[in-house]
Amino acid sequence: MPAFLYLGSLPTPLGNLSFAMDERDRLVAVTFGPAAGLASLCGSHPAQAPTLAPNPARTAADIEKFTRYFADARHGLDLPVAPRIGTPFQQRIWQMLCRIPSGHTWSYARLASEAGSGARAVGAAIGANPLALVLPCHRVIGADGSLTGYAGGLDRKRWLLVHEGARPA
Numbered sequence: 105m106p107a108f109l110y111l112g113s114l115p116t117p118l119g120n121l122s123f124a125m126d127e128r129d130r131l132v133a134v135t136f137g138p139a140a141g142l143a144s145l146c147g148s149h150p151a152q153a154p155t156l157a158p159n160p161a162r163t164a165a166d167i168e169k170f171t172r173y174f175a176d177a178r179h180g181l182d183l184p185v186a187p188r189i190g191t192p193f194q195q196r197i198w199q200m201l202c203r204i205p206s207g208h209t210w211s212y213a214r215l216a217s218e219a220g221s222g223a224r225a226v227g228a229a230i231g232a233n234p235l236a237l238v239l240p241c242h243r244v245i246g247a248d249g250s251l252t253g254y255a256g257g258l259d260r261k262r263w264l265l266v267h268e269g270a271r272p273a
Contacts, residue, residue, distance in 0.1 A: 116170070121134065124142045129184065131235055136236065180206060204240060212230075
């Protein structure tokens, strides 16, 4: 039987934000853009695609938290997460992203050093992050301070960093 997930979405200054939650109200996937992009982030094989059902009552609290974050980043995004994809290495890197404080950035090299891995492997893990914004991959930049790689686009990455008080190059 296909998995059942609750679907939420809201307009933001960066375009539509769509997200999926499990039955325990944990975020499974978050993406900028249409909800159609969520299925692959939910870890489903085509034959086991989740049922994404809008449920305003279940998603209202998360919508409120996202709305407050976009109004003022000091509110942060401390939301329960339960990614359904990712290798143990990827999941470890995604959890390490949460150690980067709002308003700060780390380089891929620093994150790789702390993970005891190579920067390319870390970059690949970050690129597979199914919970953009909540697991803050936008806070990772190039060693020279340049904005590199963000699935949501570099304009969104720059906006998010400025919104959080960082000073991107």
